[in-house]
């Protein structure tokens with residue numbers, strides 16, 4: 128069992144979906160957790176309450192990760208209230224599903240800002256705390272197949288995920304020698320609020336069974352969180368600048 132007792136983890140976009148699963152998984156392993164959200168105060172507060180019920184410290188913190196000042200205030204809060212940061216999971220994302228030809232400047236800017244630029248804000252603000260954490264600190268970013276494949280209606284988000292993966296490799300190069308690991312979990316399709324808005328969602332979900340190479344057991348948010356847990360733990364100390372795909376084998380065959 129992975130024991131992260133006493134570590135402090137910040138998970139962006141942890142009010143629901145994959146982020147909430149990561150927050151609960153890391154808390155189960157012993158972490159104190161900062162649950163970031165931007166609009167779902169009630170749901171974030173519930174996740175934090177469930178974490179406190181496990182006997183850990185937790186706080187729900189509102190911050191738009193696409194706004195540098197918000198990110199800096201959130202990290203300052205972590206420093207003052209928790210005194211340390213060992214694990215940062217960059218999970219929050221936004222962006223509507225539409226063809227690139229119909230993507231406005233505002234659509235494209237939102238996807239790039241919240242999904243990719245936020246990672247720069249987070250690491251710049253958190254690096255001093257991460258460097259002081261005593262063992263190897265872990266930064267894990269959540270990506271998707273849009274980073275390396277063409278997916279209908281996903282051009283802006285997919286491009287932002289390609290940027291996330293490139294940023295993580297470059298951060299590994301810049302900060303790997305200063306005690307921080309940067310790795311990506313590239314998730315397959317999980318049923319969450321955002322993917323339920325995919326045009327043709329029902330059909331796409333139904334088709335997952337044909338793509339899976341893990342029988343009828345389909346990918347859930349907790350499977351993604353399990354990979355995050357590994358990359359947040361000392362078991363992955365020598366895993367650096369990598370992308371770990373968690374999709375039941377869906378992308379390795381036609």
Ligand SMILES: NC(=O)c1ccc[n+]([C@@H]2O[C@H](COP(=O)([O-])OP(=O)(O)OC[C@H]3O[C@@H](n4cnc5c(N)ncnc54)[C@H](OP(=O)(O)O)[C@@H]3O)[C@@H](O)[C@H]2O)c1
Nearest residue numbers: 140142144145164165166167192219220271316317319321
């Ligand atoms: N679901 C999938 O199939 C899938 C597949 C591959 C990768 N992913 C990736 O996994 C991550 C989570 O996806 P999900 O499906 O779980 O999403 P989701 O259910 O739509 O949840 C999105 C989360 O991000 C937060 N968020 C959005 N904009 C934010 C901002 N500007 N600042 C701070 N938080 C913000 C939301 O907070 P509020 O609740 O407060 O709005 C929410 O907690 C994303 O990076 C996504 O690209 C998902």
